[in-house]
Amino acid sequence: MAYNYPPEKLSVYLSDDGGSILTFYGMWEASLFAKHWLPFCKRYNIEPRSPAAYFSESDGHQELCTPKEWSLIKDMFDEMTERIDTAVMSGKIPEEINAKHKGFYEWNQEITSKNHQPIVQILIDGKDQNAVDNEGNALPTLVYMAREKRPQHHHNFKAGAMNALSEILNRKIVPGLIVTECVAKRCVPESIGKLIDAPSVTCGMSIKLHRAQGLHTSCHMAQVPEIRVSSVISNSPIIMNVDCDMYSNNNDAVRDALCFFLDEEMGHKIGFVQYPQNYNNLSKNDIYGNSLHVINEVEMGGMDSLGGPLYIGTGCFHRREILCGRKFTKDYQEDWNAGIKDKLQESIDETEEKAKSLAACTYEHGTQWGDEIGVKYGCAVEDVITGLAIHCRGWESVYNNPKKPAFMGVGPTTLAQTILQHKRWSEGNLSIFLSKYNVFLFGHGKTKLRHQMGYHIYGLWAPNSLATLYYVIIPSLALLKGTPLFPEITSPWIAPFVYVFCVKNMYSLYEALSSGDTLKGWWNGQRMWLVKRITSYLFGVLDNLRKLLGLSKMNFVVSPKVSDEDESKRYEQEIMEFGSSDPEYVIIGTITLLNLVCLLGGLSKVMKVGWNNIHLDALFPQLILCGMVVITSIPFYEAMFLRKDKGRIPFPVTLASIGFVMLALLPAIV
Ligand SMILES: O=c1ccn([C@@H]2O[C@H](COP(=O)(O)OP(=O)(O)O[C@H]3O[C@H](CO)[C@@H](O)[C@H](O)[C@H]3O)[C@@H](O)[C@H]2O)c(=O)[nH]1
Ligand SMILES: [Mn+2]
Numbered sequence: 001m002a003y004n005y006p007p008e009k010l011s012v013y014l015s016d017d018g019g020s021i022l023t024f025y026g027m028w029e030a031s032l033f034a035k036h037w038l039p040f041c042k043r044y045n046i047e048p049r050s051p052a053a054y055f056s057e058s059d060g061h062q063e064l065c066t067p068k069e070w071s072l073i074k075d076m077f078d079e080m081t082e083r084i085d086t087a088v089m090s091g092k093i094p095e096e097i098n099a100k101h102k103g104f105y106e107w108n109q110e111i112t113s114k115n116h117q118p119i120v121q122i123l124i125d126g127k128d129q130n131a132v133d134n135e136g137n138a139l140p141t142l143v144y145m146a147r148e149k150r151p152q153h154h155h156n157f158k159a160g161a162m163n164a165l166s167e168i169l170n171r172k173i174v175p176g177l178i179v180t181e182c183v184a185k186r187c188v189p190e191s192i193g194k195l196i197d198a199p200s201v202t203c204g205m206s207i208k209l210h211r212a213q214g215l216h217t218s219c220h221m222a223q224v225p226e227i228r229v230s231s232v233i234s235n236s237p238i239i240m241n242v243d244c245d246m247y248s249n250n251n252d253a254v255r256d257a258l259c260f261f262l263d264e265e266m267g268h269k270i271g272f273v274q275y276p277q278n279y280n281n282l283s284k285n286d287i288y289g290n291s292l293h294v295i296n297e298v299e300m301g302g303m304d305s306l307g308g309p310l311y312i313g314t315g316c317f318h319r320r321e322i323l324c325g326r327k328f329t330k331d332y333q334e335d336w337n338a339g340i341k342d343k344l345q346e347s348i349d350e351t352e353e354k355a356k357s358l359a360a361c362t363y364e365h366g367t368q369w370g371d372e373i374g375v376k377y378g379c380a381v382e383d384v385i386t387g388l389a390i391h392c393r394g395w396e397s398v399y400n401n402p403k404k405p406a407f408m409g410v411g412p413t414t415l416a417q418t419i420l421q422h423k424r425w426s427e428g429n430l431s432i433f434l435s436k437y438n439v440f441l442f443g444h445g446k447t448k449l450r451h452q453m454g455y456h457i458y459g460l461w462a463p464n465s466l467a468t469l470y471y472v473i474i475p476s477l478a479l480l481k482g483t484p485l486f487p488e489i490t491s492p493w494i495a496p497f498v499y500v501f502c503v504k505n506m507y508s509l510y511e512a513l514s515s516g517d518t519l520k521g522w523w524n525g526q527r528m529w530l531v532k533r534i535t536s537y538l539f540g541v542l543d544n545l546r547k548l549l550g551l552s553k554m555n556f557v558v559s560p561k562v563s564d565e566d567e568s569k570r571y572e573q574e575i576m577e578f579g580s581s582d583p584e585y586v587i588i589g590t591i592t593l594l595n596l597v598c599l600l601g602g603l604s605k606v607m608k609v610g611w612n613n614i615h616l617d618a619l620f621p622q623l624i625l626c627g628m629v630v631i632t633s634i635p636f637y638e639a640m641f642l643r644k645d646k647g648r649i650p651f652p653v654t655l656a657s658i659g660f661v662m663l664a665l666l667p668a669i670v
Contacts, residue, residue, distance in 0.1 A: 311387025
C-alpha cells in the first residue's frame with residue numbers, strides 16, 4: 001500500500017487460502033494502522049516500507065524525524081502486533097472488536113479452512129472520497145478474499161487461488177465467448193484471447209455460424225458466463241503478485257516494472273516482468289544451499305537474453321490480458337485507460353456479493369480457467385508452466401534484478417523444509433518435461449532452442465538423481481571389492497574424467513563466488529546438491545512415475561513459515577537440523593555410511609597390497625570419488641554419532657541406515 005505510486009491506481013488484494021478470521025483481523029488492524037503509516041513513509045521517504053522489516057532494522061532511522069514522532073509510530077505498531085498476537089494465541093477475536101466490522105460476521109462455528117463459503121471484504125474502497133489517511137490523502141483499495149472451499153471440489157492450490165483472484169480483478173464487460181486459439185486460422189489474431197461479443201465475431205463469422213460449420217472444434221473457445229459480466233473491483237491492466245512469505249523492499253518497484261511495459265520500442269512485446277526471489281533469512285554460509293544466488297545472477301540473467309526469464313510465482317508483474325490467454329501480436333497496444341476509475345455505482349455490499357460469486361467453487365466448471373486461461377492447474381510448479389505457455393504464445397519476459405532487492409522472502413530453514421521444497425520443484429519441472437508442455441515439443445518454432453534448453457535445466461533436475469545415485473553407490477562398492485571402473489590414472493583415457501571433474505568444480509566455484517556466495521557457502525551448496533539429488537529429486541522421479549501410472553495426483557505442500565526457538569538457534573549456528581525420522585534421512589544415512597565403509601575398506605585393501613601396486617593406479621579415481629562423498633558428508637556423521645542435541649539424526653534412522661548398508665555390502669562380501 002505504501003508504494004511510491006498514485007494510490008487511486010493501486011489495489012491490494014490478500015488471498016487467504018486458510019480462510020481464517022485471524023488473518024482477516026490482522027488485515028483489518030493493518031488497514032487502520034495504514035492511515036498513520038502511509039503518511040509517515042511518504043513524509044520521510046523511508047525504506048523498507050514493511051513496518052515489521054523497518055522496525056527490526058537499526059534505530060538509526062530516528063534521525064529522520066523527532067524521536068517523539070518515531071516512538072509514537074513504533075508504539076502504535078508494537079501495540080497492534082501485540083493485539084494480533086494475543087488474538088492468535090487465544091484463537092479468537094475479542095467481542096468488542098467483532099462489532100467493529102461487518103466482515104467478522106462471515107465466520108461462524110462451522111467454518112474450517114477446507115470448508116467455507118466465499119468471503120470477500122473490501123476493507124478500503126480507494127474510490128470512496130472518505131477513504132483517506134490521517135493527513136487527508138487518498139488510500140489504495142484494500143480487499144480481503146477467501147475463495148470458497150468445499151471438500152468435494154478440488155481447489156488447485158496456489159494456481160486456484162491466483163485464478164480466483166484474477167477473476168475478481170478481471171472485469172469483463174461483455175458476455176460471450178473468449179477465443180483462445182483458432183486452429184483453422186480463420187480468426188483474425190486480435191480476437192485471440194479477447195472477449196468476443198456474441199453473436200458478432202471478430203473472425204468474420206457469428207458464433208452460431210462457427211458452431212454450424214463445426215469450427216468450434218478447431219477454434220477453442222471458452223464460455224464466459226453471464227455472471228462474470230457484472231464483476232467488479234479494479235480491473236487494472238497490470239497485476240503484480242507476491243507470496244505470503246514476502247515483503248516489498250523497494251517502494252519504486254512498481255514504477256521500475258512499468259518502465260519496461262512502457263518502453264516505446266520493446267514494451268509491447270513484454271508479457272511479464274520478473275524480479276528475482278531473495279531471502280532475508282539466509283544463514284551466513286547458507287547451510288542448506290538455498291541462496292538461489294547462481295539462479296538469480298547467472299541462469300535467470302541468461303534466460304533474459306534469450307526471450308526472458310521463467311515466471312517464478314512471486315515478485316512478478318503480468319499484463320492482465322496475457323494471464324487471460326491472449327496471444328502476442330505485433331500491433332499489440334495496452335489499454336492504459338482500462339480499469340475502474342470512478343466510484344463504484346453500486347454499494348460495497350453489492351460489489352462484494354458479486355465478487356463472491358466469482359470466488360465460488362463451481363464458478364470455473366465448464367470454463368477453460370486453469371487450462372487456456374489463467375494460471376495452469378495440475379502442476380506443482382504452476383508458475384513455470386504458466387510462464388512457459390506465455391512465452392509460447394509469443395510474448396517475451398524481462399528480468400529486473402536491481403542492486404537493492406525489490407522483494408524479500410523467507411527461505412527454508414531446516415533440512416526437511418529444503419528437501420520438501422525441492423521435491424515439489426523437481427517433481428513439477430519433470431512433470432512439465434513429460435507432459436505435452438515439454439519445451440522442446442510445445443515450444444518448437446515458438447521460442448529459441450537455447451531458451452528451451454534454459455527451461456530444461458530444471459526439467460531434468462529430477463532424473464539427475466538416478467545418475468547421482470549410481471555414482472555414489474556403484475564405484476564405491478566396486479572400490480571395496482577391488483574392481484576398477486575407470487581408466488588407470490596414468491592412462492590418457494582418464495583425461496576426459498579429470499577434465500569434467502576439474503572444470504565442473506572450478507566453474508561452479510567461480511559462478512558461486514561471483515554471484516555472492518561465500519567459499520564455505522559454495523561448499524555447503526555442493527553437499528546440498530548431493531542431498532537433494534539422492535532425496536528430493538529421487539522422490540520427484542518416483543512421484544512422476546506414480547502419477548503416470550495413475551496412482552497419485554499432484555499435491556502442493558506449503559513450506560512451513562515458522563520454526564521453534566531451538567531450531568532457529570541451530571540454524572543461526574549453521575548446524576544441520578534433522579530431529580525427525582523421515583525416510584529421506586535413512587537414504588542420506590545409508591549412502592554416507594556406505595561410502596565411509598567402502599573408503600575404509602578400499603584403503604585398507606590398497607595398504608595391504610602396497611601403495612605402488614598397479615591396483616592403486618586403477619582404483620585411484622574411485623578412491624577420489626568415494627573420498628569426496630565422505631568429506632562432504634562429515635556433518636552427517638557428526639549428526640549420527642557425535643551430536644547430542646534434539647536436531648541430531650535420531651538413533652532409529654542411524655540403525656536403519658546401518659541395516660541397509662549391511663544389505664548392500666552382502667553381495668560385495670560374499
Ligand atoms: O493451496 C495453496 C498453497 C500455496 N499457496 C500460496 O503459495 C505460495 C508459495 O508457497 P510456499 O509454501 O511458500 O512455497 P515456496 O516453495 O516458497 O514457493 C516457490 O515455489 C512455488 C512453486 O512451487 C511458487 O508458486 C512460489 O511463488 C515460489 O516462491 C504462498 O504464498 C502460499 O500462500 C496458496 O495460496 N494456496
Ligand atoms: Mn515461500
